[in-house]
Amino acid sequence: MKKTIINKGIKRRTVIKSAIAAGVGLSTPYFFVQAHASSDPKVMNMYNFDGSLGEFYTEHWYKPFQEKFDVKMNFIKLKGSRVPLEKVQAQINAGKPETDLMPMHQDQVIFAERNNLAMEVDASKIPEFSNYYEKGITKYGPKMVLWCYGLAYNTELVKPAPTSWKVLWDPQYAGKVAVNEGLKDQCLQMVNLAWKGSPYPVDAETFKHLSDLRPSLVALWSGGADAEQLFRNGEIVMTPFWNGRVTKLRGEGLPLKFATPTEGFFVRSSVYGIPRGARNPEMAHEWLNWVIGAGPQKKMVEYGYGTFNKLVEHTPEEAANVIVSDPEVMKYAVSEDFNQILDNGKEWTDMWNKWKSS
Amino acid sequence: MSLNSDQNYGALWLLTPTVLLYLATFLFPLILLGVLSFAKFEASITTLGFYFDNYIKIFSDGITLKIFFQTVRLSIYITFWCLILGYPVALLMRSCSPKIKMILLFCVVSPLLTSIIVRNVAWLLILGRSGMINDTLIQWELISKPLPLMYNEFGVILAVVHVYLSFMVLPLFGALSSINSSIEEAASSLGAPFWRVFLSITLPLSLPGIMAGCTLVFILSMGVYLTPVIMGGNFILTLPMLITESVREQYDWPYASAMALMLLLAIGFMVVLSSGLQRLVSRR
Known part of the structure; x- marks a missing residue:
């Protein structure tokens, strides 16, 4: 008897009504929270x-x-x-x-x-x-x-202190270096600075130099924390990096230093x-x-x-760490063309991926 | 209206929240994905419309298709190794005592209970240049310089197999447990050696489990993202990585949507193929 009553009560229209009611019921707390947040x-x-x-x-x-x-x-x-x-x-x-x-x-x-x-x-x-x-x-x-993209290196294992990006290609450090995959535009510009003296254009020649570097590379790191881990684990002795992280790691006792290569380095904010x-x-x-x-x-x-x-x-000490307050060092800062970086990003990424999977 | 159809409506009412959830979180985004995949992205601006540019690019840029097949290849390797390593575990679980079975089950499932970051960092400590394995081998003077155990395809496959093994073992264990052991005992009592019993009875009867496990692992592997990023040192590129990169770095939603749909279609094809094979197997 009970079953009959329930079944009589549940009709197609009831199902649709219930669906709408459930939808409204479920979404009400969300809209309430949103409205409350926006009004405070x-x-x-x-x-x-x-x-x-x-x-x-x-x-x-x-x-x-x-x-x-x-x-x-x-x-x-x-x-x-x-x-x-x-x-x-x-x-x-x-x-x-x-x-x-x-x-x-x-x-x-x-x-x-x-x-x-x-x-x-x-x-x-x-x-x-x-x-x-x-x-x-x-x-x-x-x-x-304001942060700089230069060369971070292990002071105990890289001697003498590097002054050029080309040290990444030095055979004595093969298998002990990495470059960044995150913000890869900087990496590509760095390769150009090292070998062509100017950050642009990114072209086949850029990737030829990257291919020369490839056997030496341990990894292509994505974020600063990945590079940090590579240094901590002793996987690498050198990588292009940002200065703030190096200051922080040095503060924690890691034998690291930040170099600004004479071919140029980048400053961003x-x-x-x-x-x-x-x-x-x-x-x-x-x-x-x-x-x-x-x-x-x-x-x-x-x-x-x-x-x-x-x-x-x-x-x-702060001036040495932040880099940008030293006019002598800033002579080597190279300006970047962010329109070009944005507009060519897709093309560069395609070239990068082809290089990676080659 | 018959009692049966009334009962169906009752069941429908109970399904309402789930259906709504699926509509909102699956079907609606899927439609958006489809619409976006035909949009155009130029000079950092997305224009809605009906353009085939993204699909043409997938087949003509010389990289997306290559990475797609690379992802398929990686998924096949992972599935293969999960099967090779998982089958003996499932066999053992079937024949051992309930207590040992529970311990084995816990071992198999435990990677799923660990955070993906913790798990991968643990692999760094084991497989790294100064990791446990390399340090031990160097100390024993078996090698002179560290072996490349990670930041390559080997590292990715090992780390993914470690996690997805459970998705192979559980369906296998289910299929093996459903086999009537008296059939195997009868074959043994008639003089069939162990390997013959296995090849003629156990393996064919466990095929539905193998199919289910392989399908699950393959599908999951096609979508794997974080482990290849960490364990492959970014050298191993998969389609999900390409999709993420397209969205996060290029803001190119249309192209990412087209690639995502391609991935979805490939997975759908795999599911259809697998269910067809399963039907074929069960008919035999």
Whole structure:
């Protein structure tokens, strides 16, 4: 009898109604949370890096800001050094970027500009710009975390100290070196600097030199943590690397040094921009103004990366670590063409993959 | 309306949340993937439309197809080694006591209980230049310089087989357990040697398990990503790596979508082939 009643009650229309009700029921908490988050001016969503740089951000750039301005910050951890702009693009197109700020590499800034992903910042809300070098200011936000791509080497096993990228091709280090797969454009430009004296063009000759290097390569590392692991495990004695990581590893007792080859090296920085449609652009401006100030920027210098803030003073050791504050060394810095990097990225990647699988 | 069809509606109602979930997380993204795969990506800008450029590129750029077949080859190797290593384990599990069976089962499943990063870092400590194996062999003076045990295809296959072995062993164990042991005992009592019993009875009757295990491992291997990145030192390129790279570095969703659909079709073809073979086997 009971079965009959139940079965009479469940008709096709009931099923459809139930489906709609279940859908609405399941999605309600999501929309409630979204609406609540967007309406709270004291909540800011941020990206944070993994590893030691992430710890630095938390300790020196996020926590003090939260305490000083009595705000809550939610963090989304990044894997590697790049914001997944492809994901951010999808979120912005859907009208809901997950964060209020995004650190962008310079090629990403061009991509963001072409696809209208970032808001122009209101300079009047960032008075600290007056203490910033002009070249560190863009319409999408300030450039921060100046880092260099040079040669990291083990001081006990690589003698004499290298002054040229060509040391990577030295047969005595065969099987003990690696190059980066992550940010491979830098690696390709490095090969060109070593053998052609200029970072461009990336062509068959570039890959011929890479092929010459291939028997010596232990790995093509993806992120800084991978390269760190290769040094720690004794797999490699030398690799092109970023200076901040080397400073950090040296601080932990690893016998590493960072060299700036005479053929040239690269200096990059990240632009901190506000995604179009960000929920809390006011707070984002507030953070930008605070973080480019002398205090937080000095902390970054202590960590090992450079700054555009004119007021930050460097000790001799800090100056040596950040590289960019030494005019003598900066003579060898080579500028990069980020439009070319972005526009040729696909072609370079195809050539790179062909080289890898050859 | 009959009682039976009413009961079917009752079952449908219970399925509603699952169907909704699948619609939202599988079917809808799949449709998006299909739409995007026909879009165009030029000068960092995606234009929706009906262009075949991405599919043409897959077959003409000289690299994507090569990497696709490289992925298939790697998956075949992994499946082969899982079968070779997994079959004896499943046989042993079938014949041993329940206690030993549990221990073996735990050993087989344990890699799945470990984080992929921890597992791969453990491999670095074992297979690395200064890892346990190389250090021991050098200390015993069996080799003069470290063997290249990782950052190559060997390292990738070893690490993936280690994890996917369980996906081979479990279906095999199920198939072997369902074999009526009195048939094998009868053959033995009639004088058939062990290898004859195995080749004529055990192996043919376990074919459904072999097919299921091979299909599972092959499909999983076609999508493997992180282990080749870590253990292959980025020298071993697979299609999922190419897809990720296309999205993450080039922001080229259309091309990545086309490659993803190609991968999906290949896996679908494998599933159809496998179920056809299974039907053939069960008919015999």
